Amino acid sequence: MKDIIESKLFINNNFVSSSDETTFDLFSPYSRDHVARVAEASIDDVNTAVAAAEAAFPAWSALSPIERGKPLKKLAERILEEKDELARLDAISMGRPVRTYFDADYAGVQFNYFGEAAYAQGHTSLNTPGFLNMSLRQPFGVVAIIIPWNAPLIFFGKKIAPAVAAGNTVILKSSEKAPLTPWKVSQWITECDFPPGVINVLSGHGDISGAALSSHMRIRAVSFTGSTATGRKIQIASAQSNLKNVMFELGGKGPALIFEDADLEEAAKGTENGINFNSGQACMANSRIYVQESVKNKFLEHFKRLASSKVFGDPEDVHVNHGPQADKRQYETVLKYIEIGKRNGGKIELGETSNQPPGADSTSGNSGNESFTIQPVIFTNVPEDSRAMKEEIFGPVVVINTFKTENEAIFKANNTEFGLYASLYTKDLERALRVSKKLESGMVGVNCSSPTGSWDLPFGGWKTSGSGRESLLGGLDQFLEHKSVYFKCPGIGV
Ligand code: NAD
Secondary structure (H helix, E strand, C coil), X not given: CCCCEEECEEECCEEECCCCCCEEEEECCCCCCEEEEEECCCHHHHHHHHHHHHHHHHHHHHCCHHHHHHHHHHHHHHHHHCHHHHHHHHHHHHCCCHHHCCHHHHHHHHHHHHHHCCCCCCCEXXXXXXXXXXXXXXXCCEEEEECCCCCHHHHHHHHHXXXXXXXXXXXXXXXXXXXXXHHHHHCCCCCCCCCCCCEEEECCCHHHHHHHHHCCCCCCEEEEECCHHHHXXXXXXXXXXXXXXXXXXXXXXXXXXXXXXCCHHHHHHHHHHHHHHHHHCCCCCCCEEEEEHHHHHHHHHHHHHHHCCXXXXXXXXXXXXXXXXXCHHHHHHHHHHHHHHHHCCCEEEECHHHCCCHHHCCCCCCCCCCCCCCCCEEEECCCCCCHHHHCCCCCXXXXXXXXXXXXXXXXXXXXXXXXXEEEEXXXXXXXXXXXXXXXXXXXXEECCCCCCCCCCCCECCCHHHEECCECCCCHHHHHEEEEEEEEECHHHCC
């Protein structure tokens, strides 16, 4: 029997229990073993963290970017040294296979980059006669960061690094499904010389600490990654409290368009990985594939072969590349959508056995038959108005439908409320550019699909997939206010 992790709240550089001593239990979605007892942050804990962050803000924001960068770079180093342990913690909490783990490298890059690149600058202007005008960039103050479970360390890095580099102090709330990597990294914050109160890390459920952060009167900005439904709640809570600045990275229902001139094998490779990476638990997943009718059978053949070759089992095993869904709730949600797809007339081309209770899941490789693993499911012919086509499933379930013409492909791709990541495969360069331009999406992959991206370019979505953009080059901007200063200077001359 392995030791149960006791994870606490990190406030003002101290590990503390919840003010009311409440905890919740975390179970492995593979073995169902009890892996951790986690502190549930209360509203009082949120208030304590806000007070600590407020107290830390004046001194932290007054430091030069070089001084603020020093602890960031130390933290980057620590994260990179401990990547195996971090991978293990995400494997036991939300089932991410260690084989596919690049999250520590990603977070390391964020802390290293923003440790050096926090030279925020505004503009100056002589356009008003008799004035030297200037715009300044200044931190918000206390910023709340609320993250999901599907890649916790990635969100921890891409949000905390630019926020604190810009001079803000932060309170991060981890997801109740995956609190262990944020908790682990918080163990190194003091030794990396962050002053008390600059980074506070809370664990707990959204309706308690998440809601308290979103409606807090002394928090001036919230950076949120998670579902569109929760984004709406945070938007409302922000509006009803102090109208805080909100930055959203939300859900997706990514389309991939496969034209008949595409390299079909490459297209199948890219899109199969695009939907099944992290067991389909990716915001950018291409869950709707539209293939030109003339090449449907060939594409489907390649796709099926790839999706049938997954290695299931314990996410801690380095051979496994397809882990379980994050927990029972996610597992049941995915099964519900498989049922909807079937009921609406969709044809299952692969993965029939996944639509069974956990005990009967013969593909899980779990000797106890208790894993929440779902093998990849391929649907064809699902009606466009089915909920399985309209709503985010967040599981290894893809629909492969067809189109005849380019216009029809674009119409179907855009016929959604989401707009995060779209992709298209063709050898025709002009078509690639024309279609990229017409897709209503924050990111477009040409002859590649998610999670392919570029860490320096803006990451984010159109429509209900979000607002604001994250990236190495632009990330700092999100965490800075603008201030215009009109400096009357009659003697300045012409
Ligand atoms: P979720 O919205 O259920 O939860 C996200 C976070 O919000 C958690 O920490 C949760 O505790 C908190 N929360 C829940 N209710 C809240 C409330 N009322 N007030 C404040 N906080 C609250 O999402 P999830 O299931 O953790 O993650 C999956 C979703 O995240 C998917 O929709 C996925 O597409 C999206 N996602 C988007 C991106 C992106 O960059 N666009 C990246 C990863 C995941």
